[in-house]
Amino acid sequence: MHSHDKHDILGFDNAKYIQLQSARIMERAERFGKLYLEIGGKLFQDMHAGRVLPGFDPDVKLRMLRKLGDKIEMLVCIYAGDIEHTKYRADFGTTYENEVLRILDRLREWGVLAKTVVMTRYEPRMKVAKGFANKLRNFGINVVFHSVVPGYPDNIDKILSEEGCGRNEYIKTERPVVAVIAPGPMSGKFATCLTQLYHENKRGIRAGYAKFETFPVWNLPLDHPVNMAYEAATADLLDKNQIDTFHMAAYGVSAVNYNRDVEAFPILHKLLSRLMGDGVYRSPTDMGVNCVGLAISNDEIVRRASEQEILRRHLQSSCDVLTGRAGRETYEKTAELVSVLGMKVEDRPVVLPARKAAEEARLNKDKGFLDIYCGAAIQLRDGTIITGKNSPLMHAASSMVINALKHIAGIPDWLHLLPANYIRSIKEMKVSTFNQKASSLDVSELLIALGICAANSNAAELAINKLPELNGCEVHLTHMMGAGDADGLRKIGVRVTTDPKYPTSQLFVQ
Numbered sequence: 001m002h003s004h005d006k007h008d009i010l011g012f013d014n015a016k017y018i019q020l021q022s023a024r025i026m027e028r029a030e031r032f033g034k035l036y037l038e039i040g041g042k043l044f045q046d047m048h049a050g051r052v053l054p055g056f057d058p059d060v061k062l063r064m065l066r067k068l069g070d071k072i073e074m075l076v077c078i079y080a081g082d083i084e085h086t087k088y089r090a091d092f093g094t095t096y097e098n099e100v101l102r103i104l105d106r107l108r109e110w111g112v113l114a115k116t117v118v119m120t121r122y123e124p125r126m127k128v129a130k131g132f133a134n135k136l137r138n139f140g141i142n143v144v145f146h147s148v149v150p151g152y153p154d155n156i157d158k159i160l161s162e163e164g165c166g167r168n169e170y171i172k173t174e175r176p177v178v179a180v181i182a183p184g185p186m187s188g189k190f191a192t193c194l195t196q197l198y199h200e201n202k203r204g205i206r207a208g209y210a211k212f213e214t215f216p217v218w219n220l221p222l223d224h225p226v227n228m229a230y231e232a233a234t235a236d237l238l239d240k241n242q243i244d245t246f247h248m249a250a251y252g253v254s255a256v257n258y259n260r261d262v263e264a265f266p267i268l269h270k271l272l273s274r275l276m277g278d279g280v281y282r283s284p285t286d287m288g289v290n291c292v293g294l295a296i297s298n299d300e301i302v303r304r305a306s307e308q309e310i311l312r313r314h315l316q317s318s319c320d321v322l323t324g325r326a327g328r329e330t331y332e333k334t335a336e337l338v339s340v341l342g343m344k345v346e347d348r349p350v351v352l353p354a355r356k357a358a359e360e361a362r363l364n365k366d367k368g369f370l371d372i373y374c375g376a377a378i379q380l381r382d383g384t385i386i387t388g389k390n391s392p393l394m395h396a397a398s399s400m401v402i403n404a405l406k407h408i409a410g411i412p413d414w415l416h417l418l419p420a421n422y423i424r425s426i427k428e429m430k431v432s433t434f435n436q437k438a439s440s441l442d443v444s445e446l447l448i449a450l451g452i453c454a455a456n457s458n459a460a461e462l463a464i465n466k467l468p469e470l471n472g473c474e475v476h477l478t479h480m481m482g483a484g485d486a487d488g489l490r491k492i493g494v495r496v497t498t499d500p501k502y503p504t505s506q507l508f509v510q
Helices: 014-032 047-052 060-066 080-084 096-109 127-138 189-202 225-233 245-251 259-276 299-323 328-340 351-363 396-409 420-433 443-453 458-465 483-492
Strands: 034-039 072-079 113-120 142-145 177-181 207-212 241-243 256-258 375-379 385-389 474-477 495-498
Touching: 014 034, 014 060, 014 177, 014 207, 034 189, 047 225, 047 299, 072 080, 072 096, 072 189, 080 096, 080 113, 080 127, 096 113, 113 127, 113 189, 127 142, 177 189, 189 207, 189 259, 207 259, 225 241, 225 299, 225 328, 241 245, 241 259, 245 259, 256 259, 299 328, 299 495, 351 375, 351 385, 351 396, 351 474, 375 396, 385 396, 396 443, 396 458, 396 474, 396 483, 420 443, 443 458, 443 483
Parallel strands: 034 177, 034 207, 072 113, 072 177, 113 142, 474 495
Antiparallel strands: 241 256, 375 385, 375 474
16 A cells, blocks of 8 residues: 555545635625625634545635635734733644734735734723734734624614724725634624624625634534534534524525524524615524535545544543543533444544553563653554654653654664764753753654754654654554643644543643
């Protein structure tokens, strides 16, 4: 089998998606003259979609919107409180503040117009948020402050008045499609759209609203693994997919939506009807423009990939409960989904090999080594599983990366890529200079050491050149990761899960 065959098995057609989705958005824009398009989820680097829809280009939504050319511009929303309290995005290892900057940079790179950042639910006491606004203005970005809309979401008369939406500043836009995006959920995208619709309506401009959200997929069954994987991904929010009862009543057609949109629809319908006219939307599904389900090219591949994503999410939720990042109900939600599918975490191919490697480390322990035995396993693109275990020299994940690179590059096991004196120097520095008790190399340190060795070693250089072949591979560790392993594995681009165990009994680990 060719080393790339496993990754070449695709279940999604990007070209078809771009064609269908861009046409659907323009059709909706032409109904109104001007369209405010709320974008849910990630606009680019949508790794969840890439995992559950093999072949899905994580940047395809941005590619699709760029296809609209001079017909589209962007507004970026950020909840001021997320800036004020330094909210953090674990998936990218960055703050929401930095994520806004990254979004703006990416839009500029792609030639998509984005001139304004809307700071939502802003209060004058928010000094950190105000400082960030000044920083953006120094970069030439227009910043608009929107406060909480009085009466939102129930008092329709107050919302759609000068004391409601009218008190927030109108943002002048130039193009027929205005996409409203954000670095994460609860950023105030809909309130921003509503404010703009109110102001456009006052000015006699016919404008409409639509929602572009990839998941859940409205035209897949409720129990399809793609939709179940979305529930697993949002288990901490306790979202639940359900049949859109409004759509069924209006058209006799079964469509999947999620509970928050269905529950909020009566209010949204009244608000939007005032601004866009009665009968424009008869269901939450009507508001959407999502075509992702129409571009699935192999349902069986997509089902298998989504089942694996649910297992990944379940393992992550078990760790989040242990660290206090999530409540027990989050774990129970993902456990229920795994049970419905008749699966167990051991159905993830890398779980048992990682645990076996940890057991081998315990049975073959080095003299004087701590009684902590960790294992790691990676499934390469051709299906081969390579393991690693911890030692006084390396973390289990570092050992796994070295072994995998050697396998791919055809480098014999006996050949050391890192000279012993290099490792010894790094270990001594960590202990004597940085006062760290754990001196073995984590993945981040390993990658730097490999890069240095590549200057004088053909074998190390060959191994470094094979790193891109680990991107997208499945990895499991028998312990939760420290920052060095997490950052290194994130940079390599592997899909990591861990057992809910700490690698040490210490409460604080450097």
